[in-house]
Amino acid sequence: MYAAIKHLHILCAMLSGSGFLLQGIWMMRRSPLLDHRATRVVPHVVDTVFLASAITLAVLSAQYPFVAPWVTAKVxxxxxxxxxxxxxxxxxxxxxxxxxxxxCALLVFSWIVSVALTKNAAGFLVLTGAF
Incomplete structure (x- = not known):
């Protein structure tokens, strides 16, 4: 069960990040698609499943914010x-x-992904020597 939820969480991360990037491109192009009903609804559905899967993974793994530093960093x-x-x-x-x-949002999103992959609260910042 854990593996299936983790895969769902990863899928949602990919959908959420790529959807945000697409909306950003539409914003820069001043596209009317940014105001389309689906553009306003679908991200909320994806992000709700994303958050629910994150909470489920935290409970199943007993790694909670303010207990596990890398989870705190992600939050x-x-x-x-x-x-x-x-x-x-x-x-x-x-x-x-x-x-x-x-x-900046895309950089933060990338950092969150690097924290998840490394399970290190510094994420890719550890490579810069900042941490």
């Missing part, structure tokens, strides 16, 4: 990613701010 990264994603797609006052937030 903090998720909050930063969501805020940056909102600024990028909806809340940025100018296109420059939105593009900057998009790039």
């Amino acid at each position: 903090i990264g998720l909050v930063v990613y969501v805020v940056l994603g909102y600024i990028a797609l909806r809340g940025g006052a100018t296109m420059g701010i939105r593009i900057f937030a998009l790039i």
Whole structure:
């Protein structure tokens, strides 16, 4: 059961990240697809399954935020990613701010994935010597 949920979680990560990138491209091109009903609904469905699978994995593995440092790092990264994603797609006052937030959000998403792969709270930052 754990393996199936982990694979679902990985699939959701891929769908969520690629969907966000696609929305970012649409935002930069000022595409009307960004306001399409499916574009507003599908990411919420994917992200709900993504979060539910994450919680299930945490419970099954007994690795919780504020207990396992790498899980804590992922949760903090998720909050930063969501805020940056909102600024990028909806809340940025100018296109420059939105593009900057998009790039930062994609970097944070990549860092979260690196934390998951390495199970190290620093993720790819460990390669820079920062941690």
